[in-house]
Amino acid sequence: MVTFGVSLAGWKAVNGYHFLNMMGRMPTLILVVFSFCATLLLTRAINNFGLSTWRRSRAKHWTLRARLLYPIRITAGLSMLILPADIYLLASSLLPSVPAWAPAGSSLLAALLGTYWPSREIFPETTFREWLTSRLMILLGRVIPFALFLWATVTMPENFGAETWMIAGLLFLLLATLRLGGTIRFFSLLGLLKPADKRLAGIAADVARRMNVQPRRIWMVPGAFANAYALPLNRELFFSEGLLRHLSDAQIAAVTGHELAHLTEPRRVLFLRLMQPVILFPLVLIRPLIATGGNGLMWAGGLLAVTLIVRTRFRRLGRHMEVRADAIASVNEGEEAAYAQALQRLYEVNQMPAVMSGRRRIHPNLYDRLAAAGITPDFPKPDPPQRYTLMSILLCLSPFAISFALAVRTNNSPHTKVHAGAGGDVTFPAPRLGAGGVQDK
Numbered sequence: 001m002v003t004f005g006v007s008l009a010g011w012k013a014v015n016g017y018h019f020l021n022m023m024g025r026m027p028t029l030i031l032v033v034f035s036f037c038a039t040l041l042l043t044r045a046i047n048n049f050g051l052s053t054w055r056r057s058r059a060k061h062w063t064l065r066a067r068l069l070y071p072i073r074i075t076a077g078l079s080m081l082i083l084p085a086d087i088y089l090l091a092s093s094l095l096p097s098v099p100a101w102a103p104a105g106s107s108l109l110a111a112l113l114g115t116y117w118p119s120r121e122i123f124p125e126t127t128f129r130e131w132l133t134s135r136l137m138i139l140l141g142r143v144i145p146f147a148l149f150l151w152a153t154v155t156m157p158e159n160f161g162a163e164t165w166m167i168a169g170l171l172f173l174l175l176a177t178l179r180l181g182g183t184i185r186f187f188s189l190l191g192l193l194k195p196a197d198k199r200l201a202g203i204a205a206d207v208a209r210r211m212n213v214q215p216r217r218i219w220m221v222p223g224a225f226a227n228a229y230a231l232p233l234n235r236e237l238f239f240s241e242g243l244l245r246h247l248s249d250a251q252i253a254a255v256t257g258h259e260l261a262h263l264t265e266p267r268r269v270l271f272l273r274l275m276q277p278v279i280l281f282p283l284v285l286i287r288p289l290i291a292t293g294g295n296g297l298m299w300a301g302g303l304l305a306v307t308l309i310v311r312t313r314f315r316r317l318g319r320h321m322e323v324r325a326d327a328i329a330s331v332n333e334g335e336e337a338a339y340a341q342a343l344q345r346l347y348e349v350n351q352m353p354a355v356m357s358g359r360r361r362i363h364p365n366l367y368d369r370l371a372a373a374g375i376t377p378d379f380p381k382p383d384p385p386q387r388y389t390l391m392s393i394l395l396c397l398s399p400f401a402i403s404f405a406l407a408v409r410t411n412n413s414p415h416t417k418v419h420a421g422a423g424g425d426v427t428f429p430a431p432r433l434g435a436g437g438v439q440d441k
């Protein structure tokens with residue numbers, strides 16, 4: 001009996017503790033759910049508003065529609081980064097008792113999810129699964145190297161010792177491994193990549209024989225965006241399922257010609273391609289360099305300048321290689337004009353502008369690529385698309401507006417800090433966060 005009494009009391013105590021603990025975590029949980037819903041609604045509203053003009057242009061030529069869509073895509077991309085940052089700013093200032101990364105993380109998830117509906121509108125044949133896998137691949141492909149780089153930069157000691165060079169060496173090794181097929185192996189282990197099916201393998205084998213260039217492997221990548229690319233260092237080719245859905249066999253063969261041409265790049269270019277992901281690598285030493293002061297600062301500045309110059313040189317070289325691959329593809333196309341038709345179809349399916357502003361892009365404009373392939377496009381040369389919309393400018397300004405409003409608020413209410421610190425959990429000011437979040441967009 002005694003045991004029972006004790007255990008009952010213990011149970012009550014434990015349960016009471018759990019209850020209080022849960023209550024303590026409630027604000028975080030509510031805030032996470034609230035940020036998710038608010039971001040999802042806001043993203044959908046922003047995208048719907050942007051897409052409304054594009055929807056009304058159904059009767060127009062695809063090049064004009066692609067021009068309209070471009071700034072909407074930029075805005076959607078910006079909102080994916082800026083809305084979670086806004087939430088982070090608001091949460092860390094208004095609710096210091098709640099870890100701000102939690103609502104910001106849920107906001108990021110919602111912002112990513114919010115791009116599903118516009119994707120479905122542009123690519124009606126895509127499924128949720130296909131959309132999710134392609135997003136996951138883009139995210140992992142970019143996030144993993146960036147996270148490694150960030151980890152190394154932050155953990156780097158402030159002086160040049162054995163540890164500094166060990167971290168730098170480890171980072172270099174990891175980045176090079178990813179570059180030399182590590183990312184592909186990782187994706188294929190996760191089951192995200194599929195080997196070429198019978199149709200693609202057959203088409204590619206034909207072109208490879210004709211051009212006398214053998215790829216090591218050919219992969220099919222999930223994703224509605226019609227695209228193909230080559231990794232010249234690994235001699236591997238990738239074709240998106242969107243491309244395979246929309247292009248004829250002759251057009252796929254012509255695209256294969258372009259990708260195989262990348263495998264015949266001069267050794268000097270291949271070496272530079274190997275070095276490409278490590279151009280930012282020296283920046284990992286920025287912390288010890290700055291801490292050293294004087295000469296170190298000069299070195300850090302020099303390093304930054306060299307990185308920028310090398311980056312520009314890489315882009316120029318990349319562009320030369322694209323022009324070269326286009327020329328080789330045109331010569332090796334099996335059917336007359338198949339390459340030009342394939343290019344046009346790719347841009348049309350993806351609703352990408354035929355002409356872009358700026359000369360720093362790796363791929364030349366479609367309009368110029370068609371002319372180079374000996375085809376006069378059957379549409380007038382469109383103007384480059386607008387880059388920014390009123391919405392994207394407002395989005396970019398929102399973190400500054402929020403910071404300003406928060407600074408004014410702190411100056412006007414000397415008790416804010418004490419109040420939020422003492423009872424932040426109990427007085428959860430969700431409505432204020434919501435109103436601020438919406439007003440400032």
Ligand SMILES: [Zn+2]
Nearest residue numbers: 258262322325
């Ligand atoms: Zn290319």
